[in-house]
Amino acid sequence: MSDELDRLLGQPLPPVADDGFSARLMRHALWERRFHAGLLAALGAACLFLAFALAPLRHASTDIAVLLPQIAGSAAVNMAAAILVLIFLLERQFSRL
Amino acid sequence: MALLAAEGDTAAFGALVRLHQSKLRGFLLRMTKGNGALADDLAQETFLEAFRKIEQYGTGTFFGWLCAIAYSRYLMEARKRKLESLEGAPDLAEDAPEAHTASAARIDLERAMARLAPQQRAALTLCYALGFSNEEAAAAMKIPLGTLKSHVNRGRGQLAGLLAAWKS
Numbered sequence: 001m002s003d004e005l006d007r008l009l010g011q012p013l014p015p016v017a018d019d020g021f022s023a024r025l026m027r028h029a030l031w032e033r034r035f036h037a038g039l040l041a042a043l044g045a046a047c048l049f050l051a052f053a054l055a056p057l058r059h060a061s062t063d064i065a066v067l068l069p070q071i072a073g074s075a076a077v078n079m080a081a082a083i084l085v086l087i088f089l090l091e092r093q094f095s096r097l
Numbered sequence: 098m099a100l101l102a103a104e105g106d107t108a109a110f111g112a113l114v115r116l117h118q119s120k121l122r123g124f125l126l127r128m129t130k131g132n133g134a135l136a137d138d139l140a141q142e143t144f145l146e147a148f149r150k151i152e153q154y155g156t157g158t159f160f161g162w163l164c165a166i167a168y169s170r171y172l173m174e175a176r177k178r179k180l181e182s183l184e185g186a187p188d189l190a191e192d193a194p195e196a197h198t199a200s201a202a203r204i205d206l207e208r209a210m211a212r213l214a215p216q217q218r219a220a221l222t223l224c225y226a227l228g229f230s231n232e233e234a235a236a237a238m239k240i241p242l243g244t245l246k247s248h249v250n251r252g253r254g255q256l257a258g259l260l261a262a263w264k265s
Contacts, residue, residue: 002257005253005256005257005260006225008202008203008206009206009221009225009226009253009256010225010226011203011226012226012227013120013123013124013126013127013222013226013227014123014203015119015123016118016119016122016123016126017119018115018118018119021118021122021137021140021141022111022114022115022118024141025114025118025141025144025145026107026110026111026114028141028145029107029110029144029145029148030107032145032148032149033148
């Protein structure tokens, strides 16, 4: 009985046919990932909109408009921006390798 | 392949699903006493959780990690539905593959399995049918090794008793 029981227990489980299970599951998983990414983006946009709507930025905007030409003309700021762009491009290039 | 999937390779994860779906659904089919629809729901939830938490997959086999998720999902569902409070062993559900293809001995085994406590059913299935070592099975069930061995021995004893009684 013991040997017979061991033999029975040791039999592999009967195979279950896929019947589209894997394809349905992957569609669902990818949809869920896209949905979460979209939800995060929408929440971020809503927060940004609220921040602009509620924060006292109107007064700041005139100051920014005055300062913008000076900022754009600054060599240090331009160099920093160029370095950032370079890092971004290099990172994209290396991530493809 | 699991490492590729952990790095975000969706195609690799899809290949892992195709590779393991049969064994995982078979395991859950036995855990749910042949309820095919529930077993498939649990298998889907298991794979989706694995997809969401793939970066947490560390050591051990990928299938062992899947079984750990599946078993904990099963326990949650059993508590919710009070599956284990049902008295006696149900007949195999009509959508279970065993109902149509299995031998009489196999059907007897599944019926006897359905009478065991879920921990014993899981321990025996992992250790015998799925070929896990005792350590792997204990890790999948998140129980100490001694407890696992005790579930295996008690389950085996009960199964032998049930099958012998039905034979005579």
